[in-house]
Amino acid sequence: MGSNFGAKYNVDICMCIDATGSMGPLLDLVKSNALSFYDDLKARMAEKDKHVDELRVRVIAFRDYLADGMEAMLASPFFSLPEQSAEFEALVRGIQPRGGGDDPEDSLEALGYAIKSKWTQGGDKRRHVIVLWTDDVPHELGFGKAAPNYPTKMAKSFDELTEWWGAAGEGGVMNADSKRLLIYAPNKGYWNDIMGIWDNTLLFPSEAGKGLEETTYSAILDAIAGSI
């Protein structure tokens, strides 16, 4: 919905990006999507004659705490777009595929950081959207807790992370009406569990050997624009 009685519509988007070595060429496409996201969403909204008053984006680039140490988790503040486009672009372009250790990644920790973002409370209507791109399943939460930089206030288990998000019909730390979670990932492991029990979620299943198709990016945009 748009704002037509002087109400302001504020949208925050947290982009969680798998930055491990296996992402390779896929990461370039994800980065390209991230950088064109503001213009593409604006165009998509214009097609529907809707508009957003304030849009902020933050990025969480994740790898593995045990394998990648201090490079395991890069979490930016929110950037207001289009005003801070240059800072946002510099950050996204700086993300390089490397590390990652074994196949699974510490992507649930990235989700934990994303859920606990300082979401906007401004405006009369709000959307708080997390978009996560990865090519593999997550480790168990706490897999990397032996690493010195592992966060002490992270959810201790998948069940606790589920409480943070809020399972079907239950509250969580985010506003129940505003929150949305869009995941581009293989449909297995915890990604499959999340789709079954977390409210307001969409999974765009990735297929082994296939990259991020343009149609998937378009579907992600449609899902966000259609929910506003």
Add this chain to the structure above:
Amino acid sequence: MATRPEEKNSWIGTTDFLFSFCEEKKPENGEDSFVFSLNESRTLLGVFDGCGGSGASQYAPLKNKTGAYLAARAASAAYRDWFDRLEPGKEAYPQDIKPRILEYLRLCEAQGGAEGGSKLMGRMAKKLPTTAAVALCQPGRGGLADVQLQWAGDSRVYLLDGEGLAQLTEDDLGGIDAMRNLSEDGVLTNVINLTRDFTIHSARITLGRPGLLFAATDGCFGYLSTPMEFEYLLLRTLQSAASASDWEKTLAEEIGKVAGDDYTLCGVSLGFGSFDSLKRQLAGRTGEVYRNYIRGLESCTREEKQQLWEHYREHYHRYLCRV
């Protein structure tokens, strides 16, 4: 367009006029649909709002239309089919509609082919999702008319009579009321779709006095700052209209000025006898709503608007049928 039935018999004579509009916010992108039909024993009116977020997948074999667009039309066609098969004088069973809707949605799915079969998963993912708000009216045994309500989602059926506007169908929004939904934009907990089970809620009410019964998608009422303004918009345009057609046109134009979405409304005027009589009988309420809720509203704080809403709500909910 507003039409007045010409026949004068027991049911059609009770019907003053029908009114409807279905407007796209952006041409060729509308995802609303509606149905209305009248015969000698019953009137059907309903609106359907295809859900653009979860139903954004496009179906190439069906002119690239979205699942939301197709679902709203499939549901309205299913209701039309259901209505046409009702036998005069026999009971209309609400439980008969869901299988018919599913049949129409599956037909869409079959014609849409694999490209329409979105790979999306998750609790938000729904194939061919749409709301429905429907009223089936017939002569009343203990009053003017018996009304069977059927609904899913956040489109609504309303009654406007001399006592004011009443929301008849509770939204599937997890208990969020009409005022809070204007600012919170709540999440739909139940819509018609092909992915997971859904409920077509049903209820019956009896109208004992003349009234305007209508169904509306959220584009009609969701872009004002309070529910009271929607009632005043209806009454204000009614009092300034010269005829039913004039009112229908003006109402659509006024809603179009504020709506940020497609907006669809269809309804029936029952028992007033004439448009002039309708205006006269609602004139007092128009002044009352203005004096009690609208005058000075622009300068009210959010808290003051909430207080006004709490005063207004009890009466507005006087016929509310819960989910």
